[in-house]
Amino acid sequence: MTSPATSRTDTVESTAAAPRPGIAPAPATDSRHGPIAQLLIAWSPLSAILVAYWVAQWVTAPLGVGDGADTNRLGASLHVLGPARADEALLGAVPSVWLQGRLVDGSPHWYDVVAALVYVTHFVTIPLITAVVWFRLRDRFGEWLTAVLSMSLLGIAGYLSYPAAPPWLAAQRGDIGAIDRISHLGWEGLGLDGIGRLVQLGQSGSNPVAAMPSLHAGAALLAALFLWPSVSRVSRVLLAAYALAMALTLVYTGEHYVVDVLAGWLVAVVGVGAARLVGWLTREPDALWGTR
Numbered sequence: 001m002t003s004p005a006t007s008r009t010d011t012v013e014s015t016a017a018a019p020r021p022g023i024a025p026a027p028a029t030d031s032r033h034g035p036i037a038q039l040l041i042a043w044s045p046l047s048a049i050l051v052a053y054w055v056a057q058w059v060t061a062p063l064g065v066g067d068g069a070d071t072n073r074l075g076a077s078l079h080v081l082g083p084a085r086a087d088e089a090l091l092g093a094v095p096s097v098w099l100q101g102r103l104v105d106g107s108p109h110w111y112d113v114v115a116a117l118v119y120v121t122h123f124v125t126i127p128l129i130t131a132v133v134w135f136r137l138r139d140r141f142g143e144w145l146t147a148v149l150s151m152s153l154l155g156i157a158g159y160l161s162y163p164a165a166p167p168w169l170a171a172q173r174g175d176i177g178a179i180d181r182i183s184h185l186g187w188e189g190l191g192l193d194g195i196g197r198l199v200q201l202g203q204s205g206s207n208p209v210a211a212m213p214s215l216h217a218g219a220a221l222l223a224a225l226f227l228w229p230s231v232s233r234v235s236r237v238l239l240a241a242y243a244l245a246m247a248l249t250l251v252y253t254g255e256h257y258v259v260d261v262l263a264g265w266l267v268a269v270v271g272v273g274a275a276r277l278v279g280w281l282t283r284e285p286d287a288l289w290g291t292r
Contacts, residue, residue, distance in 0.1 A: 035135075042134035043127060045145050049152045056156045057207040060163050072163055078209060080165045083257040084176050090258060096167040097177035099252045104182060108189030115249045116186025120199065122216045122246070129223055137230055142282065143275040147226055151271030155215045158263070164212040168254040183253040213263030214256040220246035222268040226275065 060072045071077045087094050103111065126148060133144045171179035181203070187196030224239035231239070247265075250256040256264075 038134065039131055042130055042141070045149070046126065046130065048149060049156075052153055052156045053207070056159050056210065059160055060207055060209050063163050063209050072160070074160055076161055076163055078163050078165060079212070080170050080173065080175050083164055083212060083259050084167070084170060086259040087257045094167065094176055095251050095258055096179050096254045097171075100179055100182070100254065101177070103252070104180065108185050110189070111252075112182065113186035113189045114245075115182075115253055116184060116190075116196070116199075118242075118245050118249045119183045119216070119253060119255070120195075121242075122219060125219050125223055129227070140230075140279070143279045144226060146278045147222055147271040147275035149271075150274040151218050151222055151267045152215060154267045154270060155213050155218060155264070156210075158213050158267070159207065159210040162212050163209040164260070165209060166211040166255055166260070167257060169208055171254070179254040181254050183249070183255055185253075211256055212260050213267050214250055214260040215264055215267075216250055217243075217247050217256065217261040218264035218268040218271075221265045222271055225268065225272045 059074055063070075063072050063078045084094050103109070130144065130148070133141050137144075165173065165175075167176065167179045168181035170176045183203075184196035184199040187193060187199065220243040224236075224243045227239060228236055247261045250261060251258055
């Protein structure tokens, strides 16, 4: 028989152990791995994205930096004017051309600095949030991986089926108005020309026709949507502002059309939807199968 004192103790202990709504659980302390090893374990599934990018770059190479073929290795042809015409239909002009015609004069300004900083955050956002979720939201880690992998693989599939020239490449071809690729320009304003050259070097080795959808825009919105239930009101405002800032940066710097951004947001929503489905299936098996 359980004594009242024992019962009260068990109740207090179970109450203390239960996570409170809106409060991130404490980091797990029972792992036999140190924090560095845990971080590498958490990051390891992201290698699937790198492999998929490499495959996509090989498939599309003939269109961008290869033999100048009319199609990629899957037979899909390059789309140049379609996204530009879509932007014109939505907004009456190609926003990248409009913005650069009014704001770019060859010298870096404060907004170029902001754009450069926002643009480069893309390369750390997913790994950083992966680490945060692993250590602070461990119960949602599977959902996060599902969201990231779903969004990324769907986006890469878009590159393969609809290879599209970004605004800077269409401008180089003479198909739209004047646009420069200026996502590195702000580093000159900070006196960090070396970082700007590194950005350009990385861009020169990337897939030049991986524009539709924009995973830069998708990753920023994915971060906001996924973290939304777990953060404060101020953090939500910052996350929303970041997603919008990334979208504006991509259009202004000539990296993406508005329709690319919208498509990126769409695959982010699909990724979050897939994550919620996985979370529901994981947490509600009895409800799924109708058992008791």
